[in-house]
Amino acid sequence: MSVCFHCGEPLRGSTLTARIEQRDQPVCCSGCQAVAELIAGTGLGDFYRYRDGSSVRPSESSQHDKWRVYADPQFAAQFTLTSERQTSVTLLIEGLRCSACSWLIDHSLRRRASVLDVSVNAATGRASVIWDSTQLNLAEIMRTIAQLGYVPHPVTDETVTRALREERRDSLKRLAVAGFGMMQVMMFAVAVYSAELAHEIMEPRLLSYFRTVSLLVATPVMFYAGAPILLSAWNSLRSRSIGMDVPVSIALLLAYGASVWNTFRGAGGEVYFDSVTMFIFFLTLGRFVQMSVRQHTAGVTDALARQLPAIAHRIGSDGIEDVPVTSLALDDVIQVRRGEVLPADGQLLDADAHIDEAMLTGESLPVHRKVGQRVVAGTINVGGPVSIAVTALGTDTALSHIVALMHRAQTYKPALARNADSAAARFLGYVLMGAGLTCAAWLAIDPSQAFAATLAVLVVACPCAFAIAMPAALASATARLGRHGILLTDPDALESLAKVDHIVFDKTGTLTRGELQIARCVSLAGLTEQRCLYIAALLEQASEHPMARAFAPHLEQATVEDMQTIAGRGVQGRIDGRLYRIGTPDFVAELRSEQQAFQQRLGHDTSRGAIDGSPVESMGSVIMLGDEHRALAWFELTDSLRPAAASAVSQLRSLNVEPQILSGDGHEAVQAVARQCGITGHFARYSAKQKLSHVLGLQKAGKRVAVIGDGVNDAPVLGAADVSIAMGRGAALAHASAGIVLVSDNLAALPDAVLLARRTLRIAKQNLLWAAIYNLGSIPLAALGFIPPWLAALGMSLSSVAVMLNSTRLLPRATRRTAAPSVVTSANLRETPA
Structure with missing residues (x-):
């Protein structure tokens, strides 16, 4: 046809x-x-x-433009994440069946000049797209995919839940058919085997009856429960490739075909209906376990996405009214009562609060937040009622940003998994050759044993356990890190983290809290202190550096022209026609060509611990304000060390990871932090370029370097590191450059992450070793006829289950119950020996 x-x-x-x-x-x-x-x-x-x-x-509906609704920016904002001119979305692609489909969608989208990046993962059925929002909209992206014959859906809680539910229901039905069929066929097989063991001859009519009933029962098991296996093998052959299901399907079809022939021939011969049903049952069971673990690892992302409430209590002129969260606007004031989840990011207005941030950070105890501090959506108010001014909604919240990063990570396949897939594919070719040689050898030695031995080789050599060894371990570790407040945005980062021997810290906002305050403002040109703070606040509003936040209370509405941020140095802009700079002293001095003289004076003053006769506190940082003619003021900003900084550095050193500090701050401030943390290698007044050169120098010397930072100026060095780590409250550009985001901002999680990464590689190697020993050890036994087909089916399936169960040792364990899903404390990472 x-x-x-x-x-x-x-x-x-x-x-x-x-x-x-x-x-x-x-x-x-x-x-x-x-x-x-x-x-x-x-x-x-x-x-x-x-x-x-x-x-x-x-479909017929695809002939109509049903995608135009996604051209509405407000509607599309529910599904997209926008940063400056770049917009990203994660789509669930219906009909995405194979790597060729992924290739087609990828190349079709990349042909559009305004599409900046595309990643399509056939395993998860998801596509991540980043484009220039000034030239393209979501409707055109989805329309392009639809024109290829696929149906795109924005990834929402509803679509993901429905897809997972349908996948689980379908797997359970196939597993049930295979299980019941196997039990029924085994009843008849046991009767036949018992007669053979007792050296009795079963009546031919009864034997024929048993075989016919076994055929009737095995057929739906073969073609319904085993349909995904057979279809996968057929698709592999059509694409001229050898997938893992190819030798399995060949074995099933040979066994089923020979059994049907011998049943109708009625002249003796072996039947393998018991082996066929057992093989399909255990293979389906193994894949069901794999699916369950995969869905469990995705539970962190889904739980985060479901964390926001549907209703908020908005405070208006007429009192408190309950409104949908989607109707909130920026600067609205909302009330969050005891035990409720915060619906948006905001600023505390009237009282301190105790916030349970376990869902985002893994912190088991509530965190104390003061009036004026930021609180984020998805966390839980465990104290009294508080009022919050809304500062971010929808996809602009910290929660949505984290979920988007996790979705991005799920669209990429780690290099370890790709290498395992490649090795398994090569192994399959040798399996088919081995099966052919086994058949030829037995035909020459004992033809009666040829079929059973060949069948056993095809079954026992299926490298399912080998192929899932790495992905299973990595998926479990990713879930555990997520529950611990460590977000893995690049799957390859876990392997790199396990191998690091040097870690480079930024100072402000990383080793210190980043909650800078202005300790002193000293005017140098007769300006009032208020005027200096006013100019500084206007300039710093464009910066995401923690230092900029110290000037926020002094910000007023005014126009700043020609605003420019120079990473690692400072900010410049034009106010009322005059060009100003604020930042490092040499950066400010360059504006009036006094760099050398000014640096010499500054070095002389700070070496005596004073500027203009005022003592400089050791933990403080000094920044300057100036224009094209003179230095106008200097500001001393004070900060405090993070509570876990010193202990985290000590634990990292015990793991043979050497810490260093690279900072753009002054020598006094950097030296003070280094002394308190016990870090001997520290470097001050480093620009972004110098930081990058330092890290590249370490790598050239053969070191494996991790870099942790939080600012825009850290983005270049984060991009160059072997593994990059960004603080959760850091700049969005730092997050984009990092492979790992420390959502909790808790440095105590850092040595635990290194331990877990090393343990993950250890368990992955155990999985690979077990899979290799099983495959390489069982093939000769099967070829020599010592392993019958039914035992081969059992062994192959159990090897895959063993790999999955070994990997589940990395999964998080519930330690307590709250309104949010359970989390893991740092001690739990060591609770199970590898």
């Missing part, structure tokens, strides 16, 4: 054709014709050579 070249469905009399690579191919409808010619016309015809199966047939 003729079928459609694009979707594989019957032509039903259609005479339509699509021109693909200089050939006319039959298609069933105008929709398939349009999609096929679009793919071929854009130079992506290779898709049809490498796809694993037929493509999705465009």
Whole structure:
């Protein structure tokens, strides 16, 4: 029967054709014709050579522009994350079946000049897209995907939950059919085996009856419960590749076919219905366990996404009213009562609060927040009622930013997993060759043993355990890190973290709290202190550095022109026609060409611990304000050390990780922090370029370097590090450059993360070792005839389950129950020996 070249469905009399690579191919409808010619016309015809199966047939509704609603910025903002001119979205792609589909979507989107990055993961069915929001909108992205025959859905709690529920229900039904079928067939098989062991001859009619009933029971197990295995193998063969299900399917089809032939032939011969049903049951069980672990690891992201309440208590002129969270606006004042989840990011107005941040940070105890401090959506108020001024909503909240980073991480496959997949694919080719050699050898030695031995080799050699060894361990570790307040945004970062021997800290906002306060303002040009603070606040409003926040209380509405931030040095801008700078003393001095003389004076003053006769506190940092003619003022900013900084540094050193400080702050401040933390290697007055050169120098010397920072000026060095770590309350650019985000801002989690990373690699290596020993050890035994097909099926399935169960040792364990999902304390990372 003729079928459609694009979707594989019957032509039903259609005479339509699509021109693909200089050939006319039959298609069933105008929709398939349009999609096929679009793919071929854009130079992506290779898709049809490498796809694993037929493509999705465009639905009738796809002929209408149902995507235009996503062109509305307000509607699209529910699903997207926007930073400056870049917008990103994670989409769930219906009909995404294989790597060729991923390739097609990836290349089609990249052909649009305004699309900046695309990542499509066929395993999770998700696509992450980043584009220039000034030239493109979400509707055009989704329309492009839909034109290829796929149906895109924005990743929401509803779509993900429905997909996971349907996947679980389908797996349970197949597992139930396989389980009941296996039990029924085994009852008849045991009777036959018992007669053989007792050297008795079963009556031919009874034996035929047992075989016929076994055939009837095994058939739905084979073609319903085993359908995903057979379909996967067929798709692999169509794409001229060898997947893990190819040797398994060959074995199943050979065993089932030989058993059916011997049943109807009625002249003796072996039947393998028991092996077929047992194999499918244990293979389905193993995949069900894999699916459960995968869904469990995704639970952190889903729980975060579901954390926001639907209703908020808004305080208005008429009192308190309950309104949907979606109707809140910036600067609204809301009340959050005891035990309620905060619906938006905001600032505490009337009272201190005790906030349970366990869901975001893993911190087991409530955190005390003072009036004026920031609180974030998704956390829980465990104290009395508080009033909060809304500062961020929807996708602009810290919670949404974290969820977006986690979704981004889920669209990438770690290098370790890719390498394992590649090794498993190569191994499969040798398995098929080995099975052929086994069959040839037995045909020459004892033809009666050839079929059973070949069957056993095909079954026992399936490298399922080998292929899932790395992904299972990495997925479990990622879930545990997430529950501990450590967000893994780059799956490859875990392997790098396990191998680091040097860690480089920024100072302000990393080793210190980053809650800077202005201790002193000294005017140098006769300006009032209020005027100096006013100018400084206007300039610093453009900076995300922790120092800038110290000037926020002095900010007033005014126009600043030609604003420019120079990473690691400071900010400049034009106020009332005059150009000002604030930042490091040499940066300010350069504006009036006095760099050398000014630095000499500054070095002389600070070496005596004073500037203009005023003592400088050791933990403080000094920044200057000046214009094109003179220095106007200097400011001393004080900060305090993070409580866990010293202990974290000590634990890292005990793990043979050497700490250093690279900071743009003054020598006195950096030296004071280094002394309190016990760090001997510290470097002050480093620009972003000098930080980058220092890290590159360490790497050139053979060191594996981790860098942890929080500011915009840290982005270049974070990008160059072997593994980059950003503080949770740091700048968005630092988050984008980092492979790991320390959501909790708790440095005590850092040595625990290193321990977990090392333990993850250890467990992954255990998985790989077990899988290698099992596969390499069992193949010769099966080839020599010592392992029957049913035992091969049992062993292969149990090896996969063993790998999954070993990996679950990395999963988080519930330690307490609150209104938020349970979290893990830092001590729990060491509770289970590897």
